[in-house]
Amino acid sequence: MKKKKLFAGIVGAVMLCSALPAINMAVPADYSSVYAAESSEPQTTVVYSADFEDGTNDFTGRDGIGTFNVVSTDAHGGTNCLECSDRTKGWHGPQLLLDNMLEPGVEYIAGAWVKAAWYNDVKMSMEYTDSEGTRHFSNLKSAVSQGDWVEISEVKFSVPKNVTNAYIYFECSDSANIYVDDFQITTAPVYEIQQDIPSLKDVYSPYFKIGGAVTTSELAPKSAQDLIKKHYNSLTPGNELKPESILDKTACQELAAQGDETNPQVDIASAREILDFCRDNNISVRGHVLVWHSQTPDWFFKENFADDGDWVTKEVMLKRMENYIKNVFETLEAEYPTVDFYAWDVVNEAWLDDGKPRQPGEQGSSGSNNSAWVKIFGDNSFIEPAFEYARKYAPEGCKLYYNDFNEYMPAKTTAIVNMANDLKEKGLIDGIGMQSHLDVGFPTASDYEKALKAFSETGLDVQITELDITTSDTSEAGFETQAKLYSDIMDACVKYADSVSAVVFWGTTDDKSWRASRCPLLFNEDFTAKPAYYAIIDGLDIPATEPTTEAPTDVPTEPEIDFIPGDVKEDGVVNVFDAVALRETLILNISQSDGLTEGLLAASASDTNGNGTIEVADLVLLHEYLVGKDVELTYYKGE
Numbered sequence: 001m002k003k004k005k006l007f008a009g010i011v012g013a014v015m016l017c018s019a020l021p022a023i024n025m026a027v028p029a030d031y032s033s034v035y036a037a038e039s040s041e042p043q044t045t046v047v048y049s050a051d052f053e054d055g056t057n058d059f060t061g062r063d064g065i066g067t068f069n070v071v072s073t074d075a076h077g078g079t080n081c082l083e084c085s086d087r088t089k090g091w092h093g094p095q096l097l098l099d100n101m102l103e104p105g106v107e108y109i110a111g112a113w114v115k116a117a118w119y120n121d122v123k124m125s126m127e128y129t130d131s132e133g134t135r136h137f138s139n140l141k142s143a144v145s146q147g148d149w150v151e152i153s154e155v156k157f158s159v160p161k162n163v164t165n166a167y168i169y170f171e172c173s174d175s176a177n178i179y180v181d182d183f184q185i186t187t188a189p190v191y192e193i194q195q196d197i198p199s200l201k202d203v204y205s206p207y208f209k210i211g212g213a214v215t216t217s218e219l220a221p222k223s224a225q226d227l228i229k230k231h232y233n234s235l236t237p238g239n240e241l242k243p244e245s246i247l248d249k250t251a252c253q254e255l256a257a258q259g260d261e262t263n264p265q266v267d268i269a270s271a272r273e274i275l276d277f278c279r280d281n282n283i284s285v286r287g288h289v290l291v292w293h294s295q296t297p298d299w300f301f302k303e304n305f306a307d308d309g310d311w312v313t314k315e316v317m318l319k320r321m322e323n324y325i326k327n328v329f330e331t332l333e334a335e336y337p338t339v340d341f342y343a344w345d346v347v348n349e350a351w352l353d354d355g356k357p358r359q360p361g362e363q364g365s366s367g368s369n370n371s372a373w374v375k376i377f378g379d380n381s382f383i384e385p386a387f388e389y390a391r392k393y394a395p396e397g398c399k400l401y402y403n404d405f406n407e408y409m410p411a412k413t414t415a416i417v418n419m420a421n422d423l424k425e426k427g428l429i430d431g432i433g434m435q436s437h438l439d440v441g442f443p444t445a446s447d448y449e450k451a452l453k454a455f456s457e458t459g460l461d462v463q464i465t466e467l468d469i470t471t472s473d474t475s476e477a478g479f480e481t482q483a484k485l486y487s488d489i490m491d492a493c494v495k496y497a498d499s500v501s502a503v504v505f506w507g508t509t510d511d512k513s514w515r516a517s518r519c520p521l522l523f524n525e526d527f528t529a530k531p532a533y534y535a536i537i538d539g540l541d542i543p544a545t546e547p548t549t550e551a552p553t554d555v556p557t558e559p560e561i562d563f564i565p566g567d568v569k570e571d572g573v574v575n576v577f578d579a580v581a582l583r584e585t586l587i588l589n590i591s592q593s594d595g596l597t598e599g600l601l602a603a604s605a606s607d608t609n610g611n612g613t614i615e616v617a618d619l620v621l622l623h624e625y626l627v628g629k630d631v632e633l634t635y636y637k638g639e
Helices: 222-231 249-257 269-281 314-335 372-377 383-393 410-425 445-456 476-495 531-537 576-592 616-626
Strands: 046-050 067-071 081-085 094-097 107-116 119-129 135-146 150-158 164-171 178-187 209-214 234-237 284-292 341-348 399-404 431-434 437-439 461-470 500-505
Touching: 094 178, 107 119, 107 135, 107 164, 119 150, 135 150, 164 178, 209 222, 209 284, 222 269, 234 269, 234 500, 269 284, 269 314, 284 314, 284 383, 284 461, 314 372, 314 383, 341 383, 383 399, 383 410, 399 410, 399 461, 410 445, 431 445, 445 461, 445 476, 461 476, 476 500, 476 531, 576 616
Parallel strands: 209 234, 209 500, 234 284, 284 341, 341 399, 399 431, 431 461, 437 461, 461 500
Antiparallel strands: 046 178, 067 081, 081 178, 094 164, 107 150, 107 178, 119 135, 119 164
16 A cells, blocks of 8 residues: 555545444444434425326416316326326427526426326426527436336426526327326535545646536536536536537528528527636636537538438538538637637547448438438548638637547547547647546556557647546445546556646536446535545645645654554545444454453554554544544554
8 A cells, every 4th residue: 555644634534325324422332333324415495396186286288289187097196186188299298387486507306206198208308498599408307107107206407597488398209198296396405515625626737637527407506516616627518519509500591591501500508607607717618529420410411401401512511510610619709708718629429449430321310320421521531621620710729639439449549540640740630539438347447548648649639538437336346446447547647647638527426427327427416525536636645725834843743654544444545434344343352352452453544543542432533524523533653
């Protein structure tokens, strides 16, 4: 184990998605009731509920379509439920207007019991109209009903600022009757982040930027904002600057009707909350993404910008590409002149894992390996003009990147390196973005480092743009394995720090991740740090959190130790598992003798009060520390 000097404010407790045990201060002789469950879950408040016992409440039909009745047949709870019939399209269904009910920019949790008349995929969805008059739709959560009641629960959402006509609504895939019962909206828990742990951006300041990705809804809780401000100096809008989010279809079609088919119009309303936050908190922005086969509507490649239009020619698409890139940069410069857009992904995911271009075809109907860009150009020849236009219109100082996933697959690594070297010779590219969506089972840290080395040898900048590491094992051992891989990946980034300028984690907390079921990030749902967080700062210099004064020269310095007080398991972090291990040690000694065995190693992590004896008092102190009491863990310093 690396030797560490004890620093002020030892690393805080890790809460692994569960309530932290609290100690019973009146410890009995048999030690059997040391642990008593104690929940620190913040309180929530019901802001709206409907059980339909007294009518349809405030629910109406989407676009005025649908017949609503309160029926008493097979209600989920009580006597009645809401029935919506005479639906003609899948998205027709009961809706609830949220305007004047919920506070914009605040996180809420919705839940309901829903069923369809026959087998169906039922969804809770959301709609709002932005400040430019564009309607936005998103599916929040779904469940499969086979004619029976299914629960859609724990749906976290927020109403963006400066929007109107915000609704939660229910839909299913055809015209089946939809039934809703026991609908409720509550405020989401508000957590205090751990302010007493080191800031990631400060710890890594000698090496590179540390960033995160966030969506508008993810940014809503104050806790998320506090976490970002503490740990990140770079932010990537997760979806809000992708083509499908900012292309204005109506404005495009209006211009096309006037004879201009080559000037795609953009509307950045969906990104404003994130960009406002970055502007107000002086956080640099990583732009993502200009040219991509996915999350780019097929109509962008069609005549008259129409869904059923014919494919345009390569010449028309080049003009559309240039004007789109130009309009994106000019719009952002006009509205956010003080925001530091320090990097942009110009082209994203153009190569398959075998090192070949994607197949030609529509994204929406032909599969994820297909690209409308390849459909128009026949190959990946669209990449070079994309960088030419980006270089022409990007703000001064903004670096331009090619970005891809599975970038550690050998054939893809080679394809990216060859492309990047060609673009570099022409002065068009500044760097390569390694998305780094990893799993504890694949790739190995060694395989990953091979790709990092290959990219760095191009002489271009490298950014880790979307880092997350999934694990299906959410036990203590599983999270320790995840932490080890995180540590190895970050060690590799530090090793190549001369080439790496930023590491960006793709999300804030596990529950908000696009891979939420496999807990891929550094922070839990309650914003507490996971073992992975502690693993990536272990061994690095921790900047002082408060101004320090030089110690008097006549005062002896603290002796160097090879453990962290309280780290009973010697895994580099102090958490609830250390308390469990210390408890087992104490029980073992009590069972083997009438009292504690003398001669236990005094100068160890278990002696948390530093009196030279390992005893129940050490466990009491460790628990007080873990639940946040103002206590200090120390160690035996000798007579």
